[in-house]
Amino acid sequence: MADLLEISDVRLSFGGLQALDGPNLAVADGEVVGLIGPNGAGKTSLFNCVSGLYRPQQGSIRVAGSEVTRLPRHRIAALGVGRTFQNLGLLPSQTVLENVLAGAYHATRGGYWASALAVPAVARTETAMRGRALTLLADLGLGEVAGRVVGTLPFGTLKRIELARALIAEPRLLLVDEPANGLIHGEVLELGATLRRLAAERGTAILLVEHHMGLVRSVCDRVVVLNFGRIIATGTPAEVARDPQVVVAYLGSAAA
Known part of the structure; x- marks a missing residue:
């Protein structure tokens, strides 16, 4: 599979706050990648950089080989990037x-x-x-x-x-921001099946921000963990769940 989305050394700050501190990640056609981390880790900021809402001070974001960090939002959308938001804008x-x-x-x-x-x-x-x-x-x-x-x-x-x-608009890359928030169990299962079907049948590359670990485990091929704007772990859902740094980031200590 070719990498549709390539994010390299992206840095974004607001005044003295470092929102993104050099994450590197890629998502291939037909792949579902989970992006998880504690609140304030930089997940939505990264989405905003990919979709053109924010412009990072440094780094590269490429979609289908095209650099998008300085493109307006409608040009990025025209390259095949679709997005949902935490707060519905209907x-x-x-x-x-x-x-x-x-x-x-x-x-x-x-x-x-x-x-x-x-x-x-x-x-x-x-x-x-x-x-x-x-x-x-x-x-x-x-x-x-x-x-x-x-x-x-x-x-x-x-x-x-x-x-x-x-x-x-039939996006090639879909950014999905906390879709399970507020859903009941059956709706979460239905959502997971839909996302897997999009990846399998349409070849859609999906980057998923989500706190519902059941959904992440059921749909994601890989998981990337952000903390304070940095990637601290990457791997399968099972591998990431066992990573000591991830335990510390979520629980504040390495204790069981």
């Missing part, structure tokens, strides 16, 4: 379908004004996007709620809608 007054289609705007040919003017080529693109969105919603078990207003739906369903919005 539009509560819009339908499920409309929310999912919002994730595809960067992939349309004409932008907002062309869409507003109903340029024929753009209209055809949007029709195709609508069909893709409906197929995706059905695939994620959301077909029956496509026309429902988002604000009327339960939290577990909202998490799946957020995932659908990230997937509508």
Whole structure:
């Protein structure tokens, strides 16, 4: 498998706070890599650097061979990077379908004004996007709620809608930020099966930030552990769970 995402010696600071202190990691096509660590370890900061929300002061981030550390967010998305967020950014007054289609705007040919003017080529693109969105919603078990207003739906369903919005543009790399937060056991199992299927059937590279260790163990090929912006361990879920440095980072001591 080729490495789709390559992160090398990334450093990010806010004033005197060192958020990222030189982590190096890679994610290959079809691979699910877990990124774990205590609160404040730098996990979301790393996501923000990959997706273009933050610009690191040093280091390299390459997606499919292209350097992205100085690219605007829409250019990074166009390279095939999709993302979900800890805090859902859905539009509560819009339908499920409309929310999912919002994730595809960067992939349309004409932008907002062309869409507003109903340029024929753009209209055809949007029709195709609508069909893709409906197929995706059905695939994620959301077909029956496509026309429902988002604000009327339960939290577990909202998490799946957020995932659908990230997937509508068919990303090659998917950054998933704490998707199990707030889900019940059955929903976590369903989510895990969906992520594994995306990797196996679509070849999607997935970088997963998650505190739910059951989900991490069930879906991740490898796990990378961050603490104070540095990588302190990497390996299979079982190997990382036995690492003394990981025990100290999470529990504050090496005691059993």
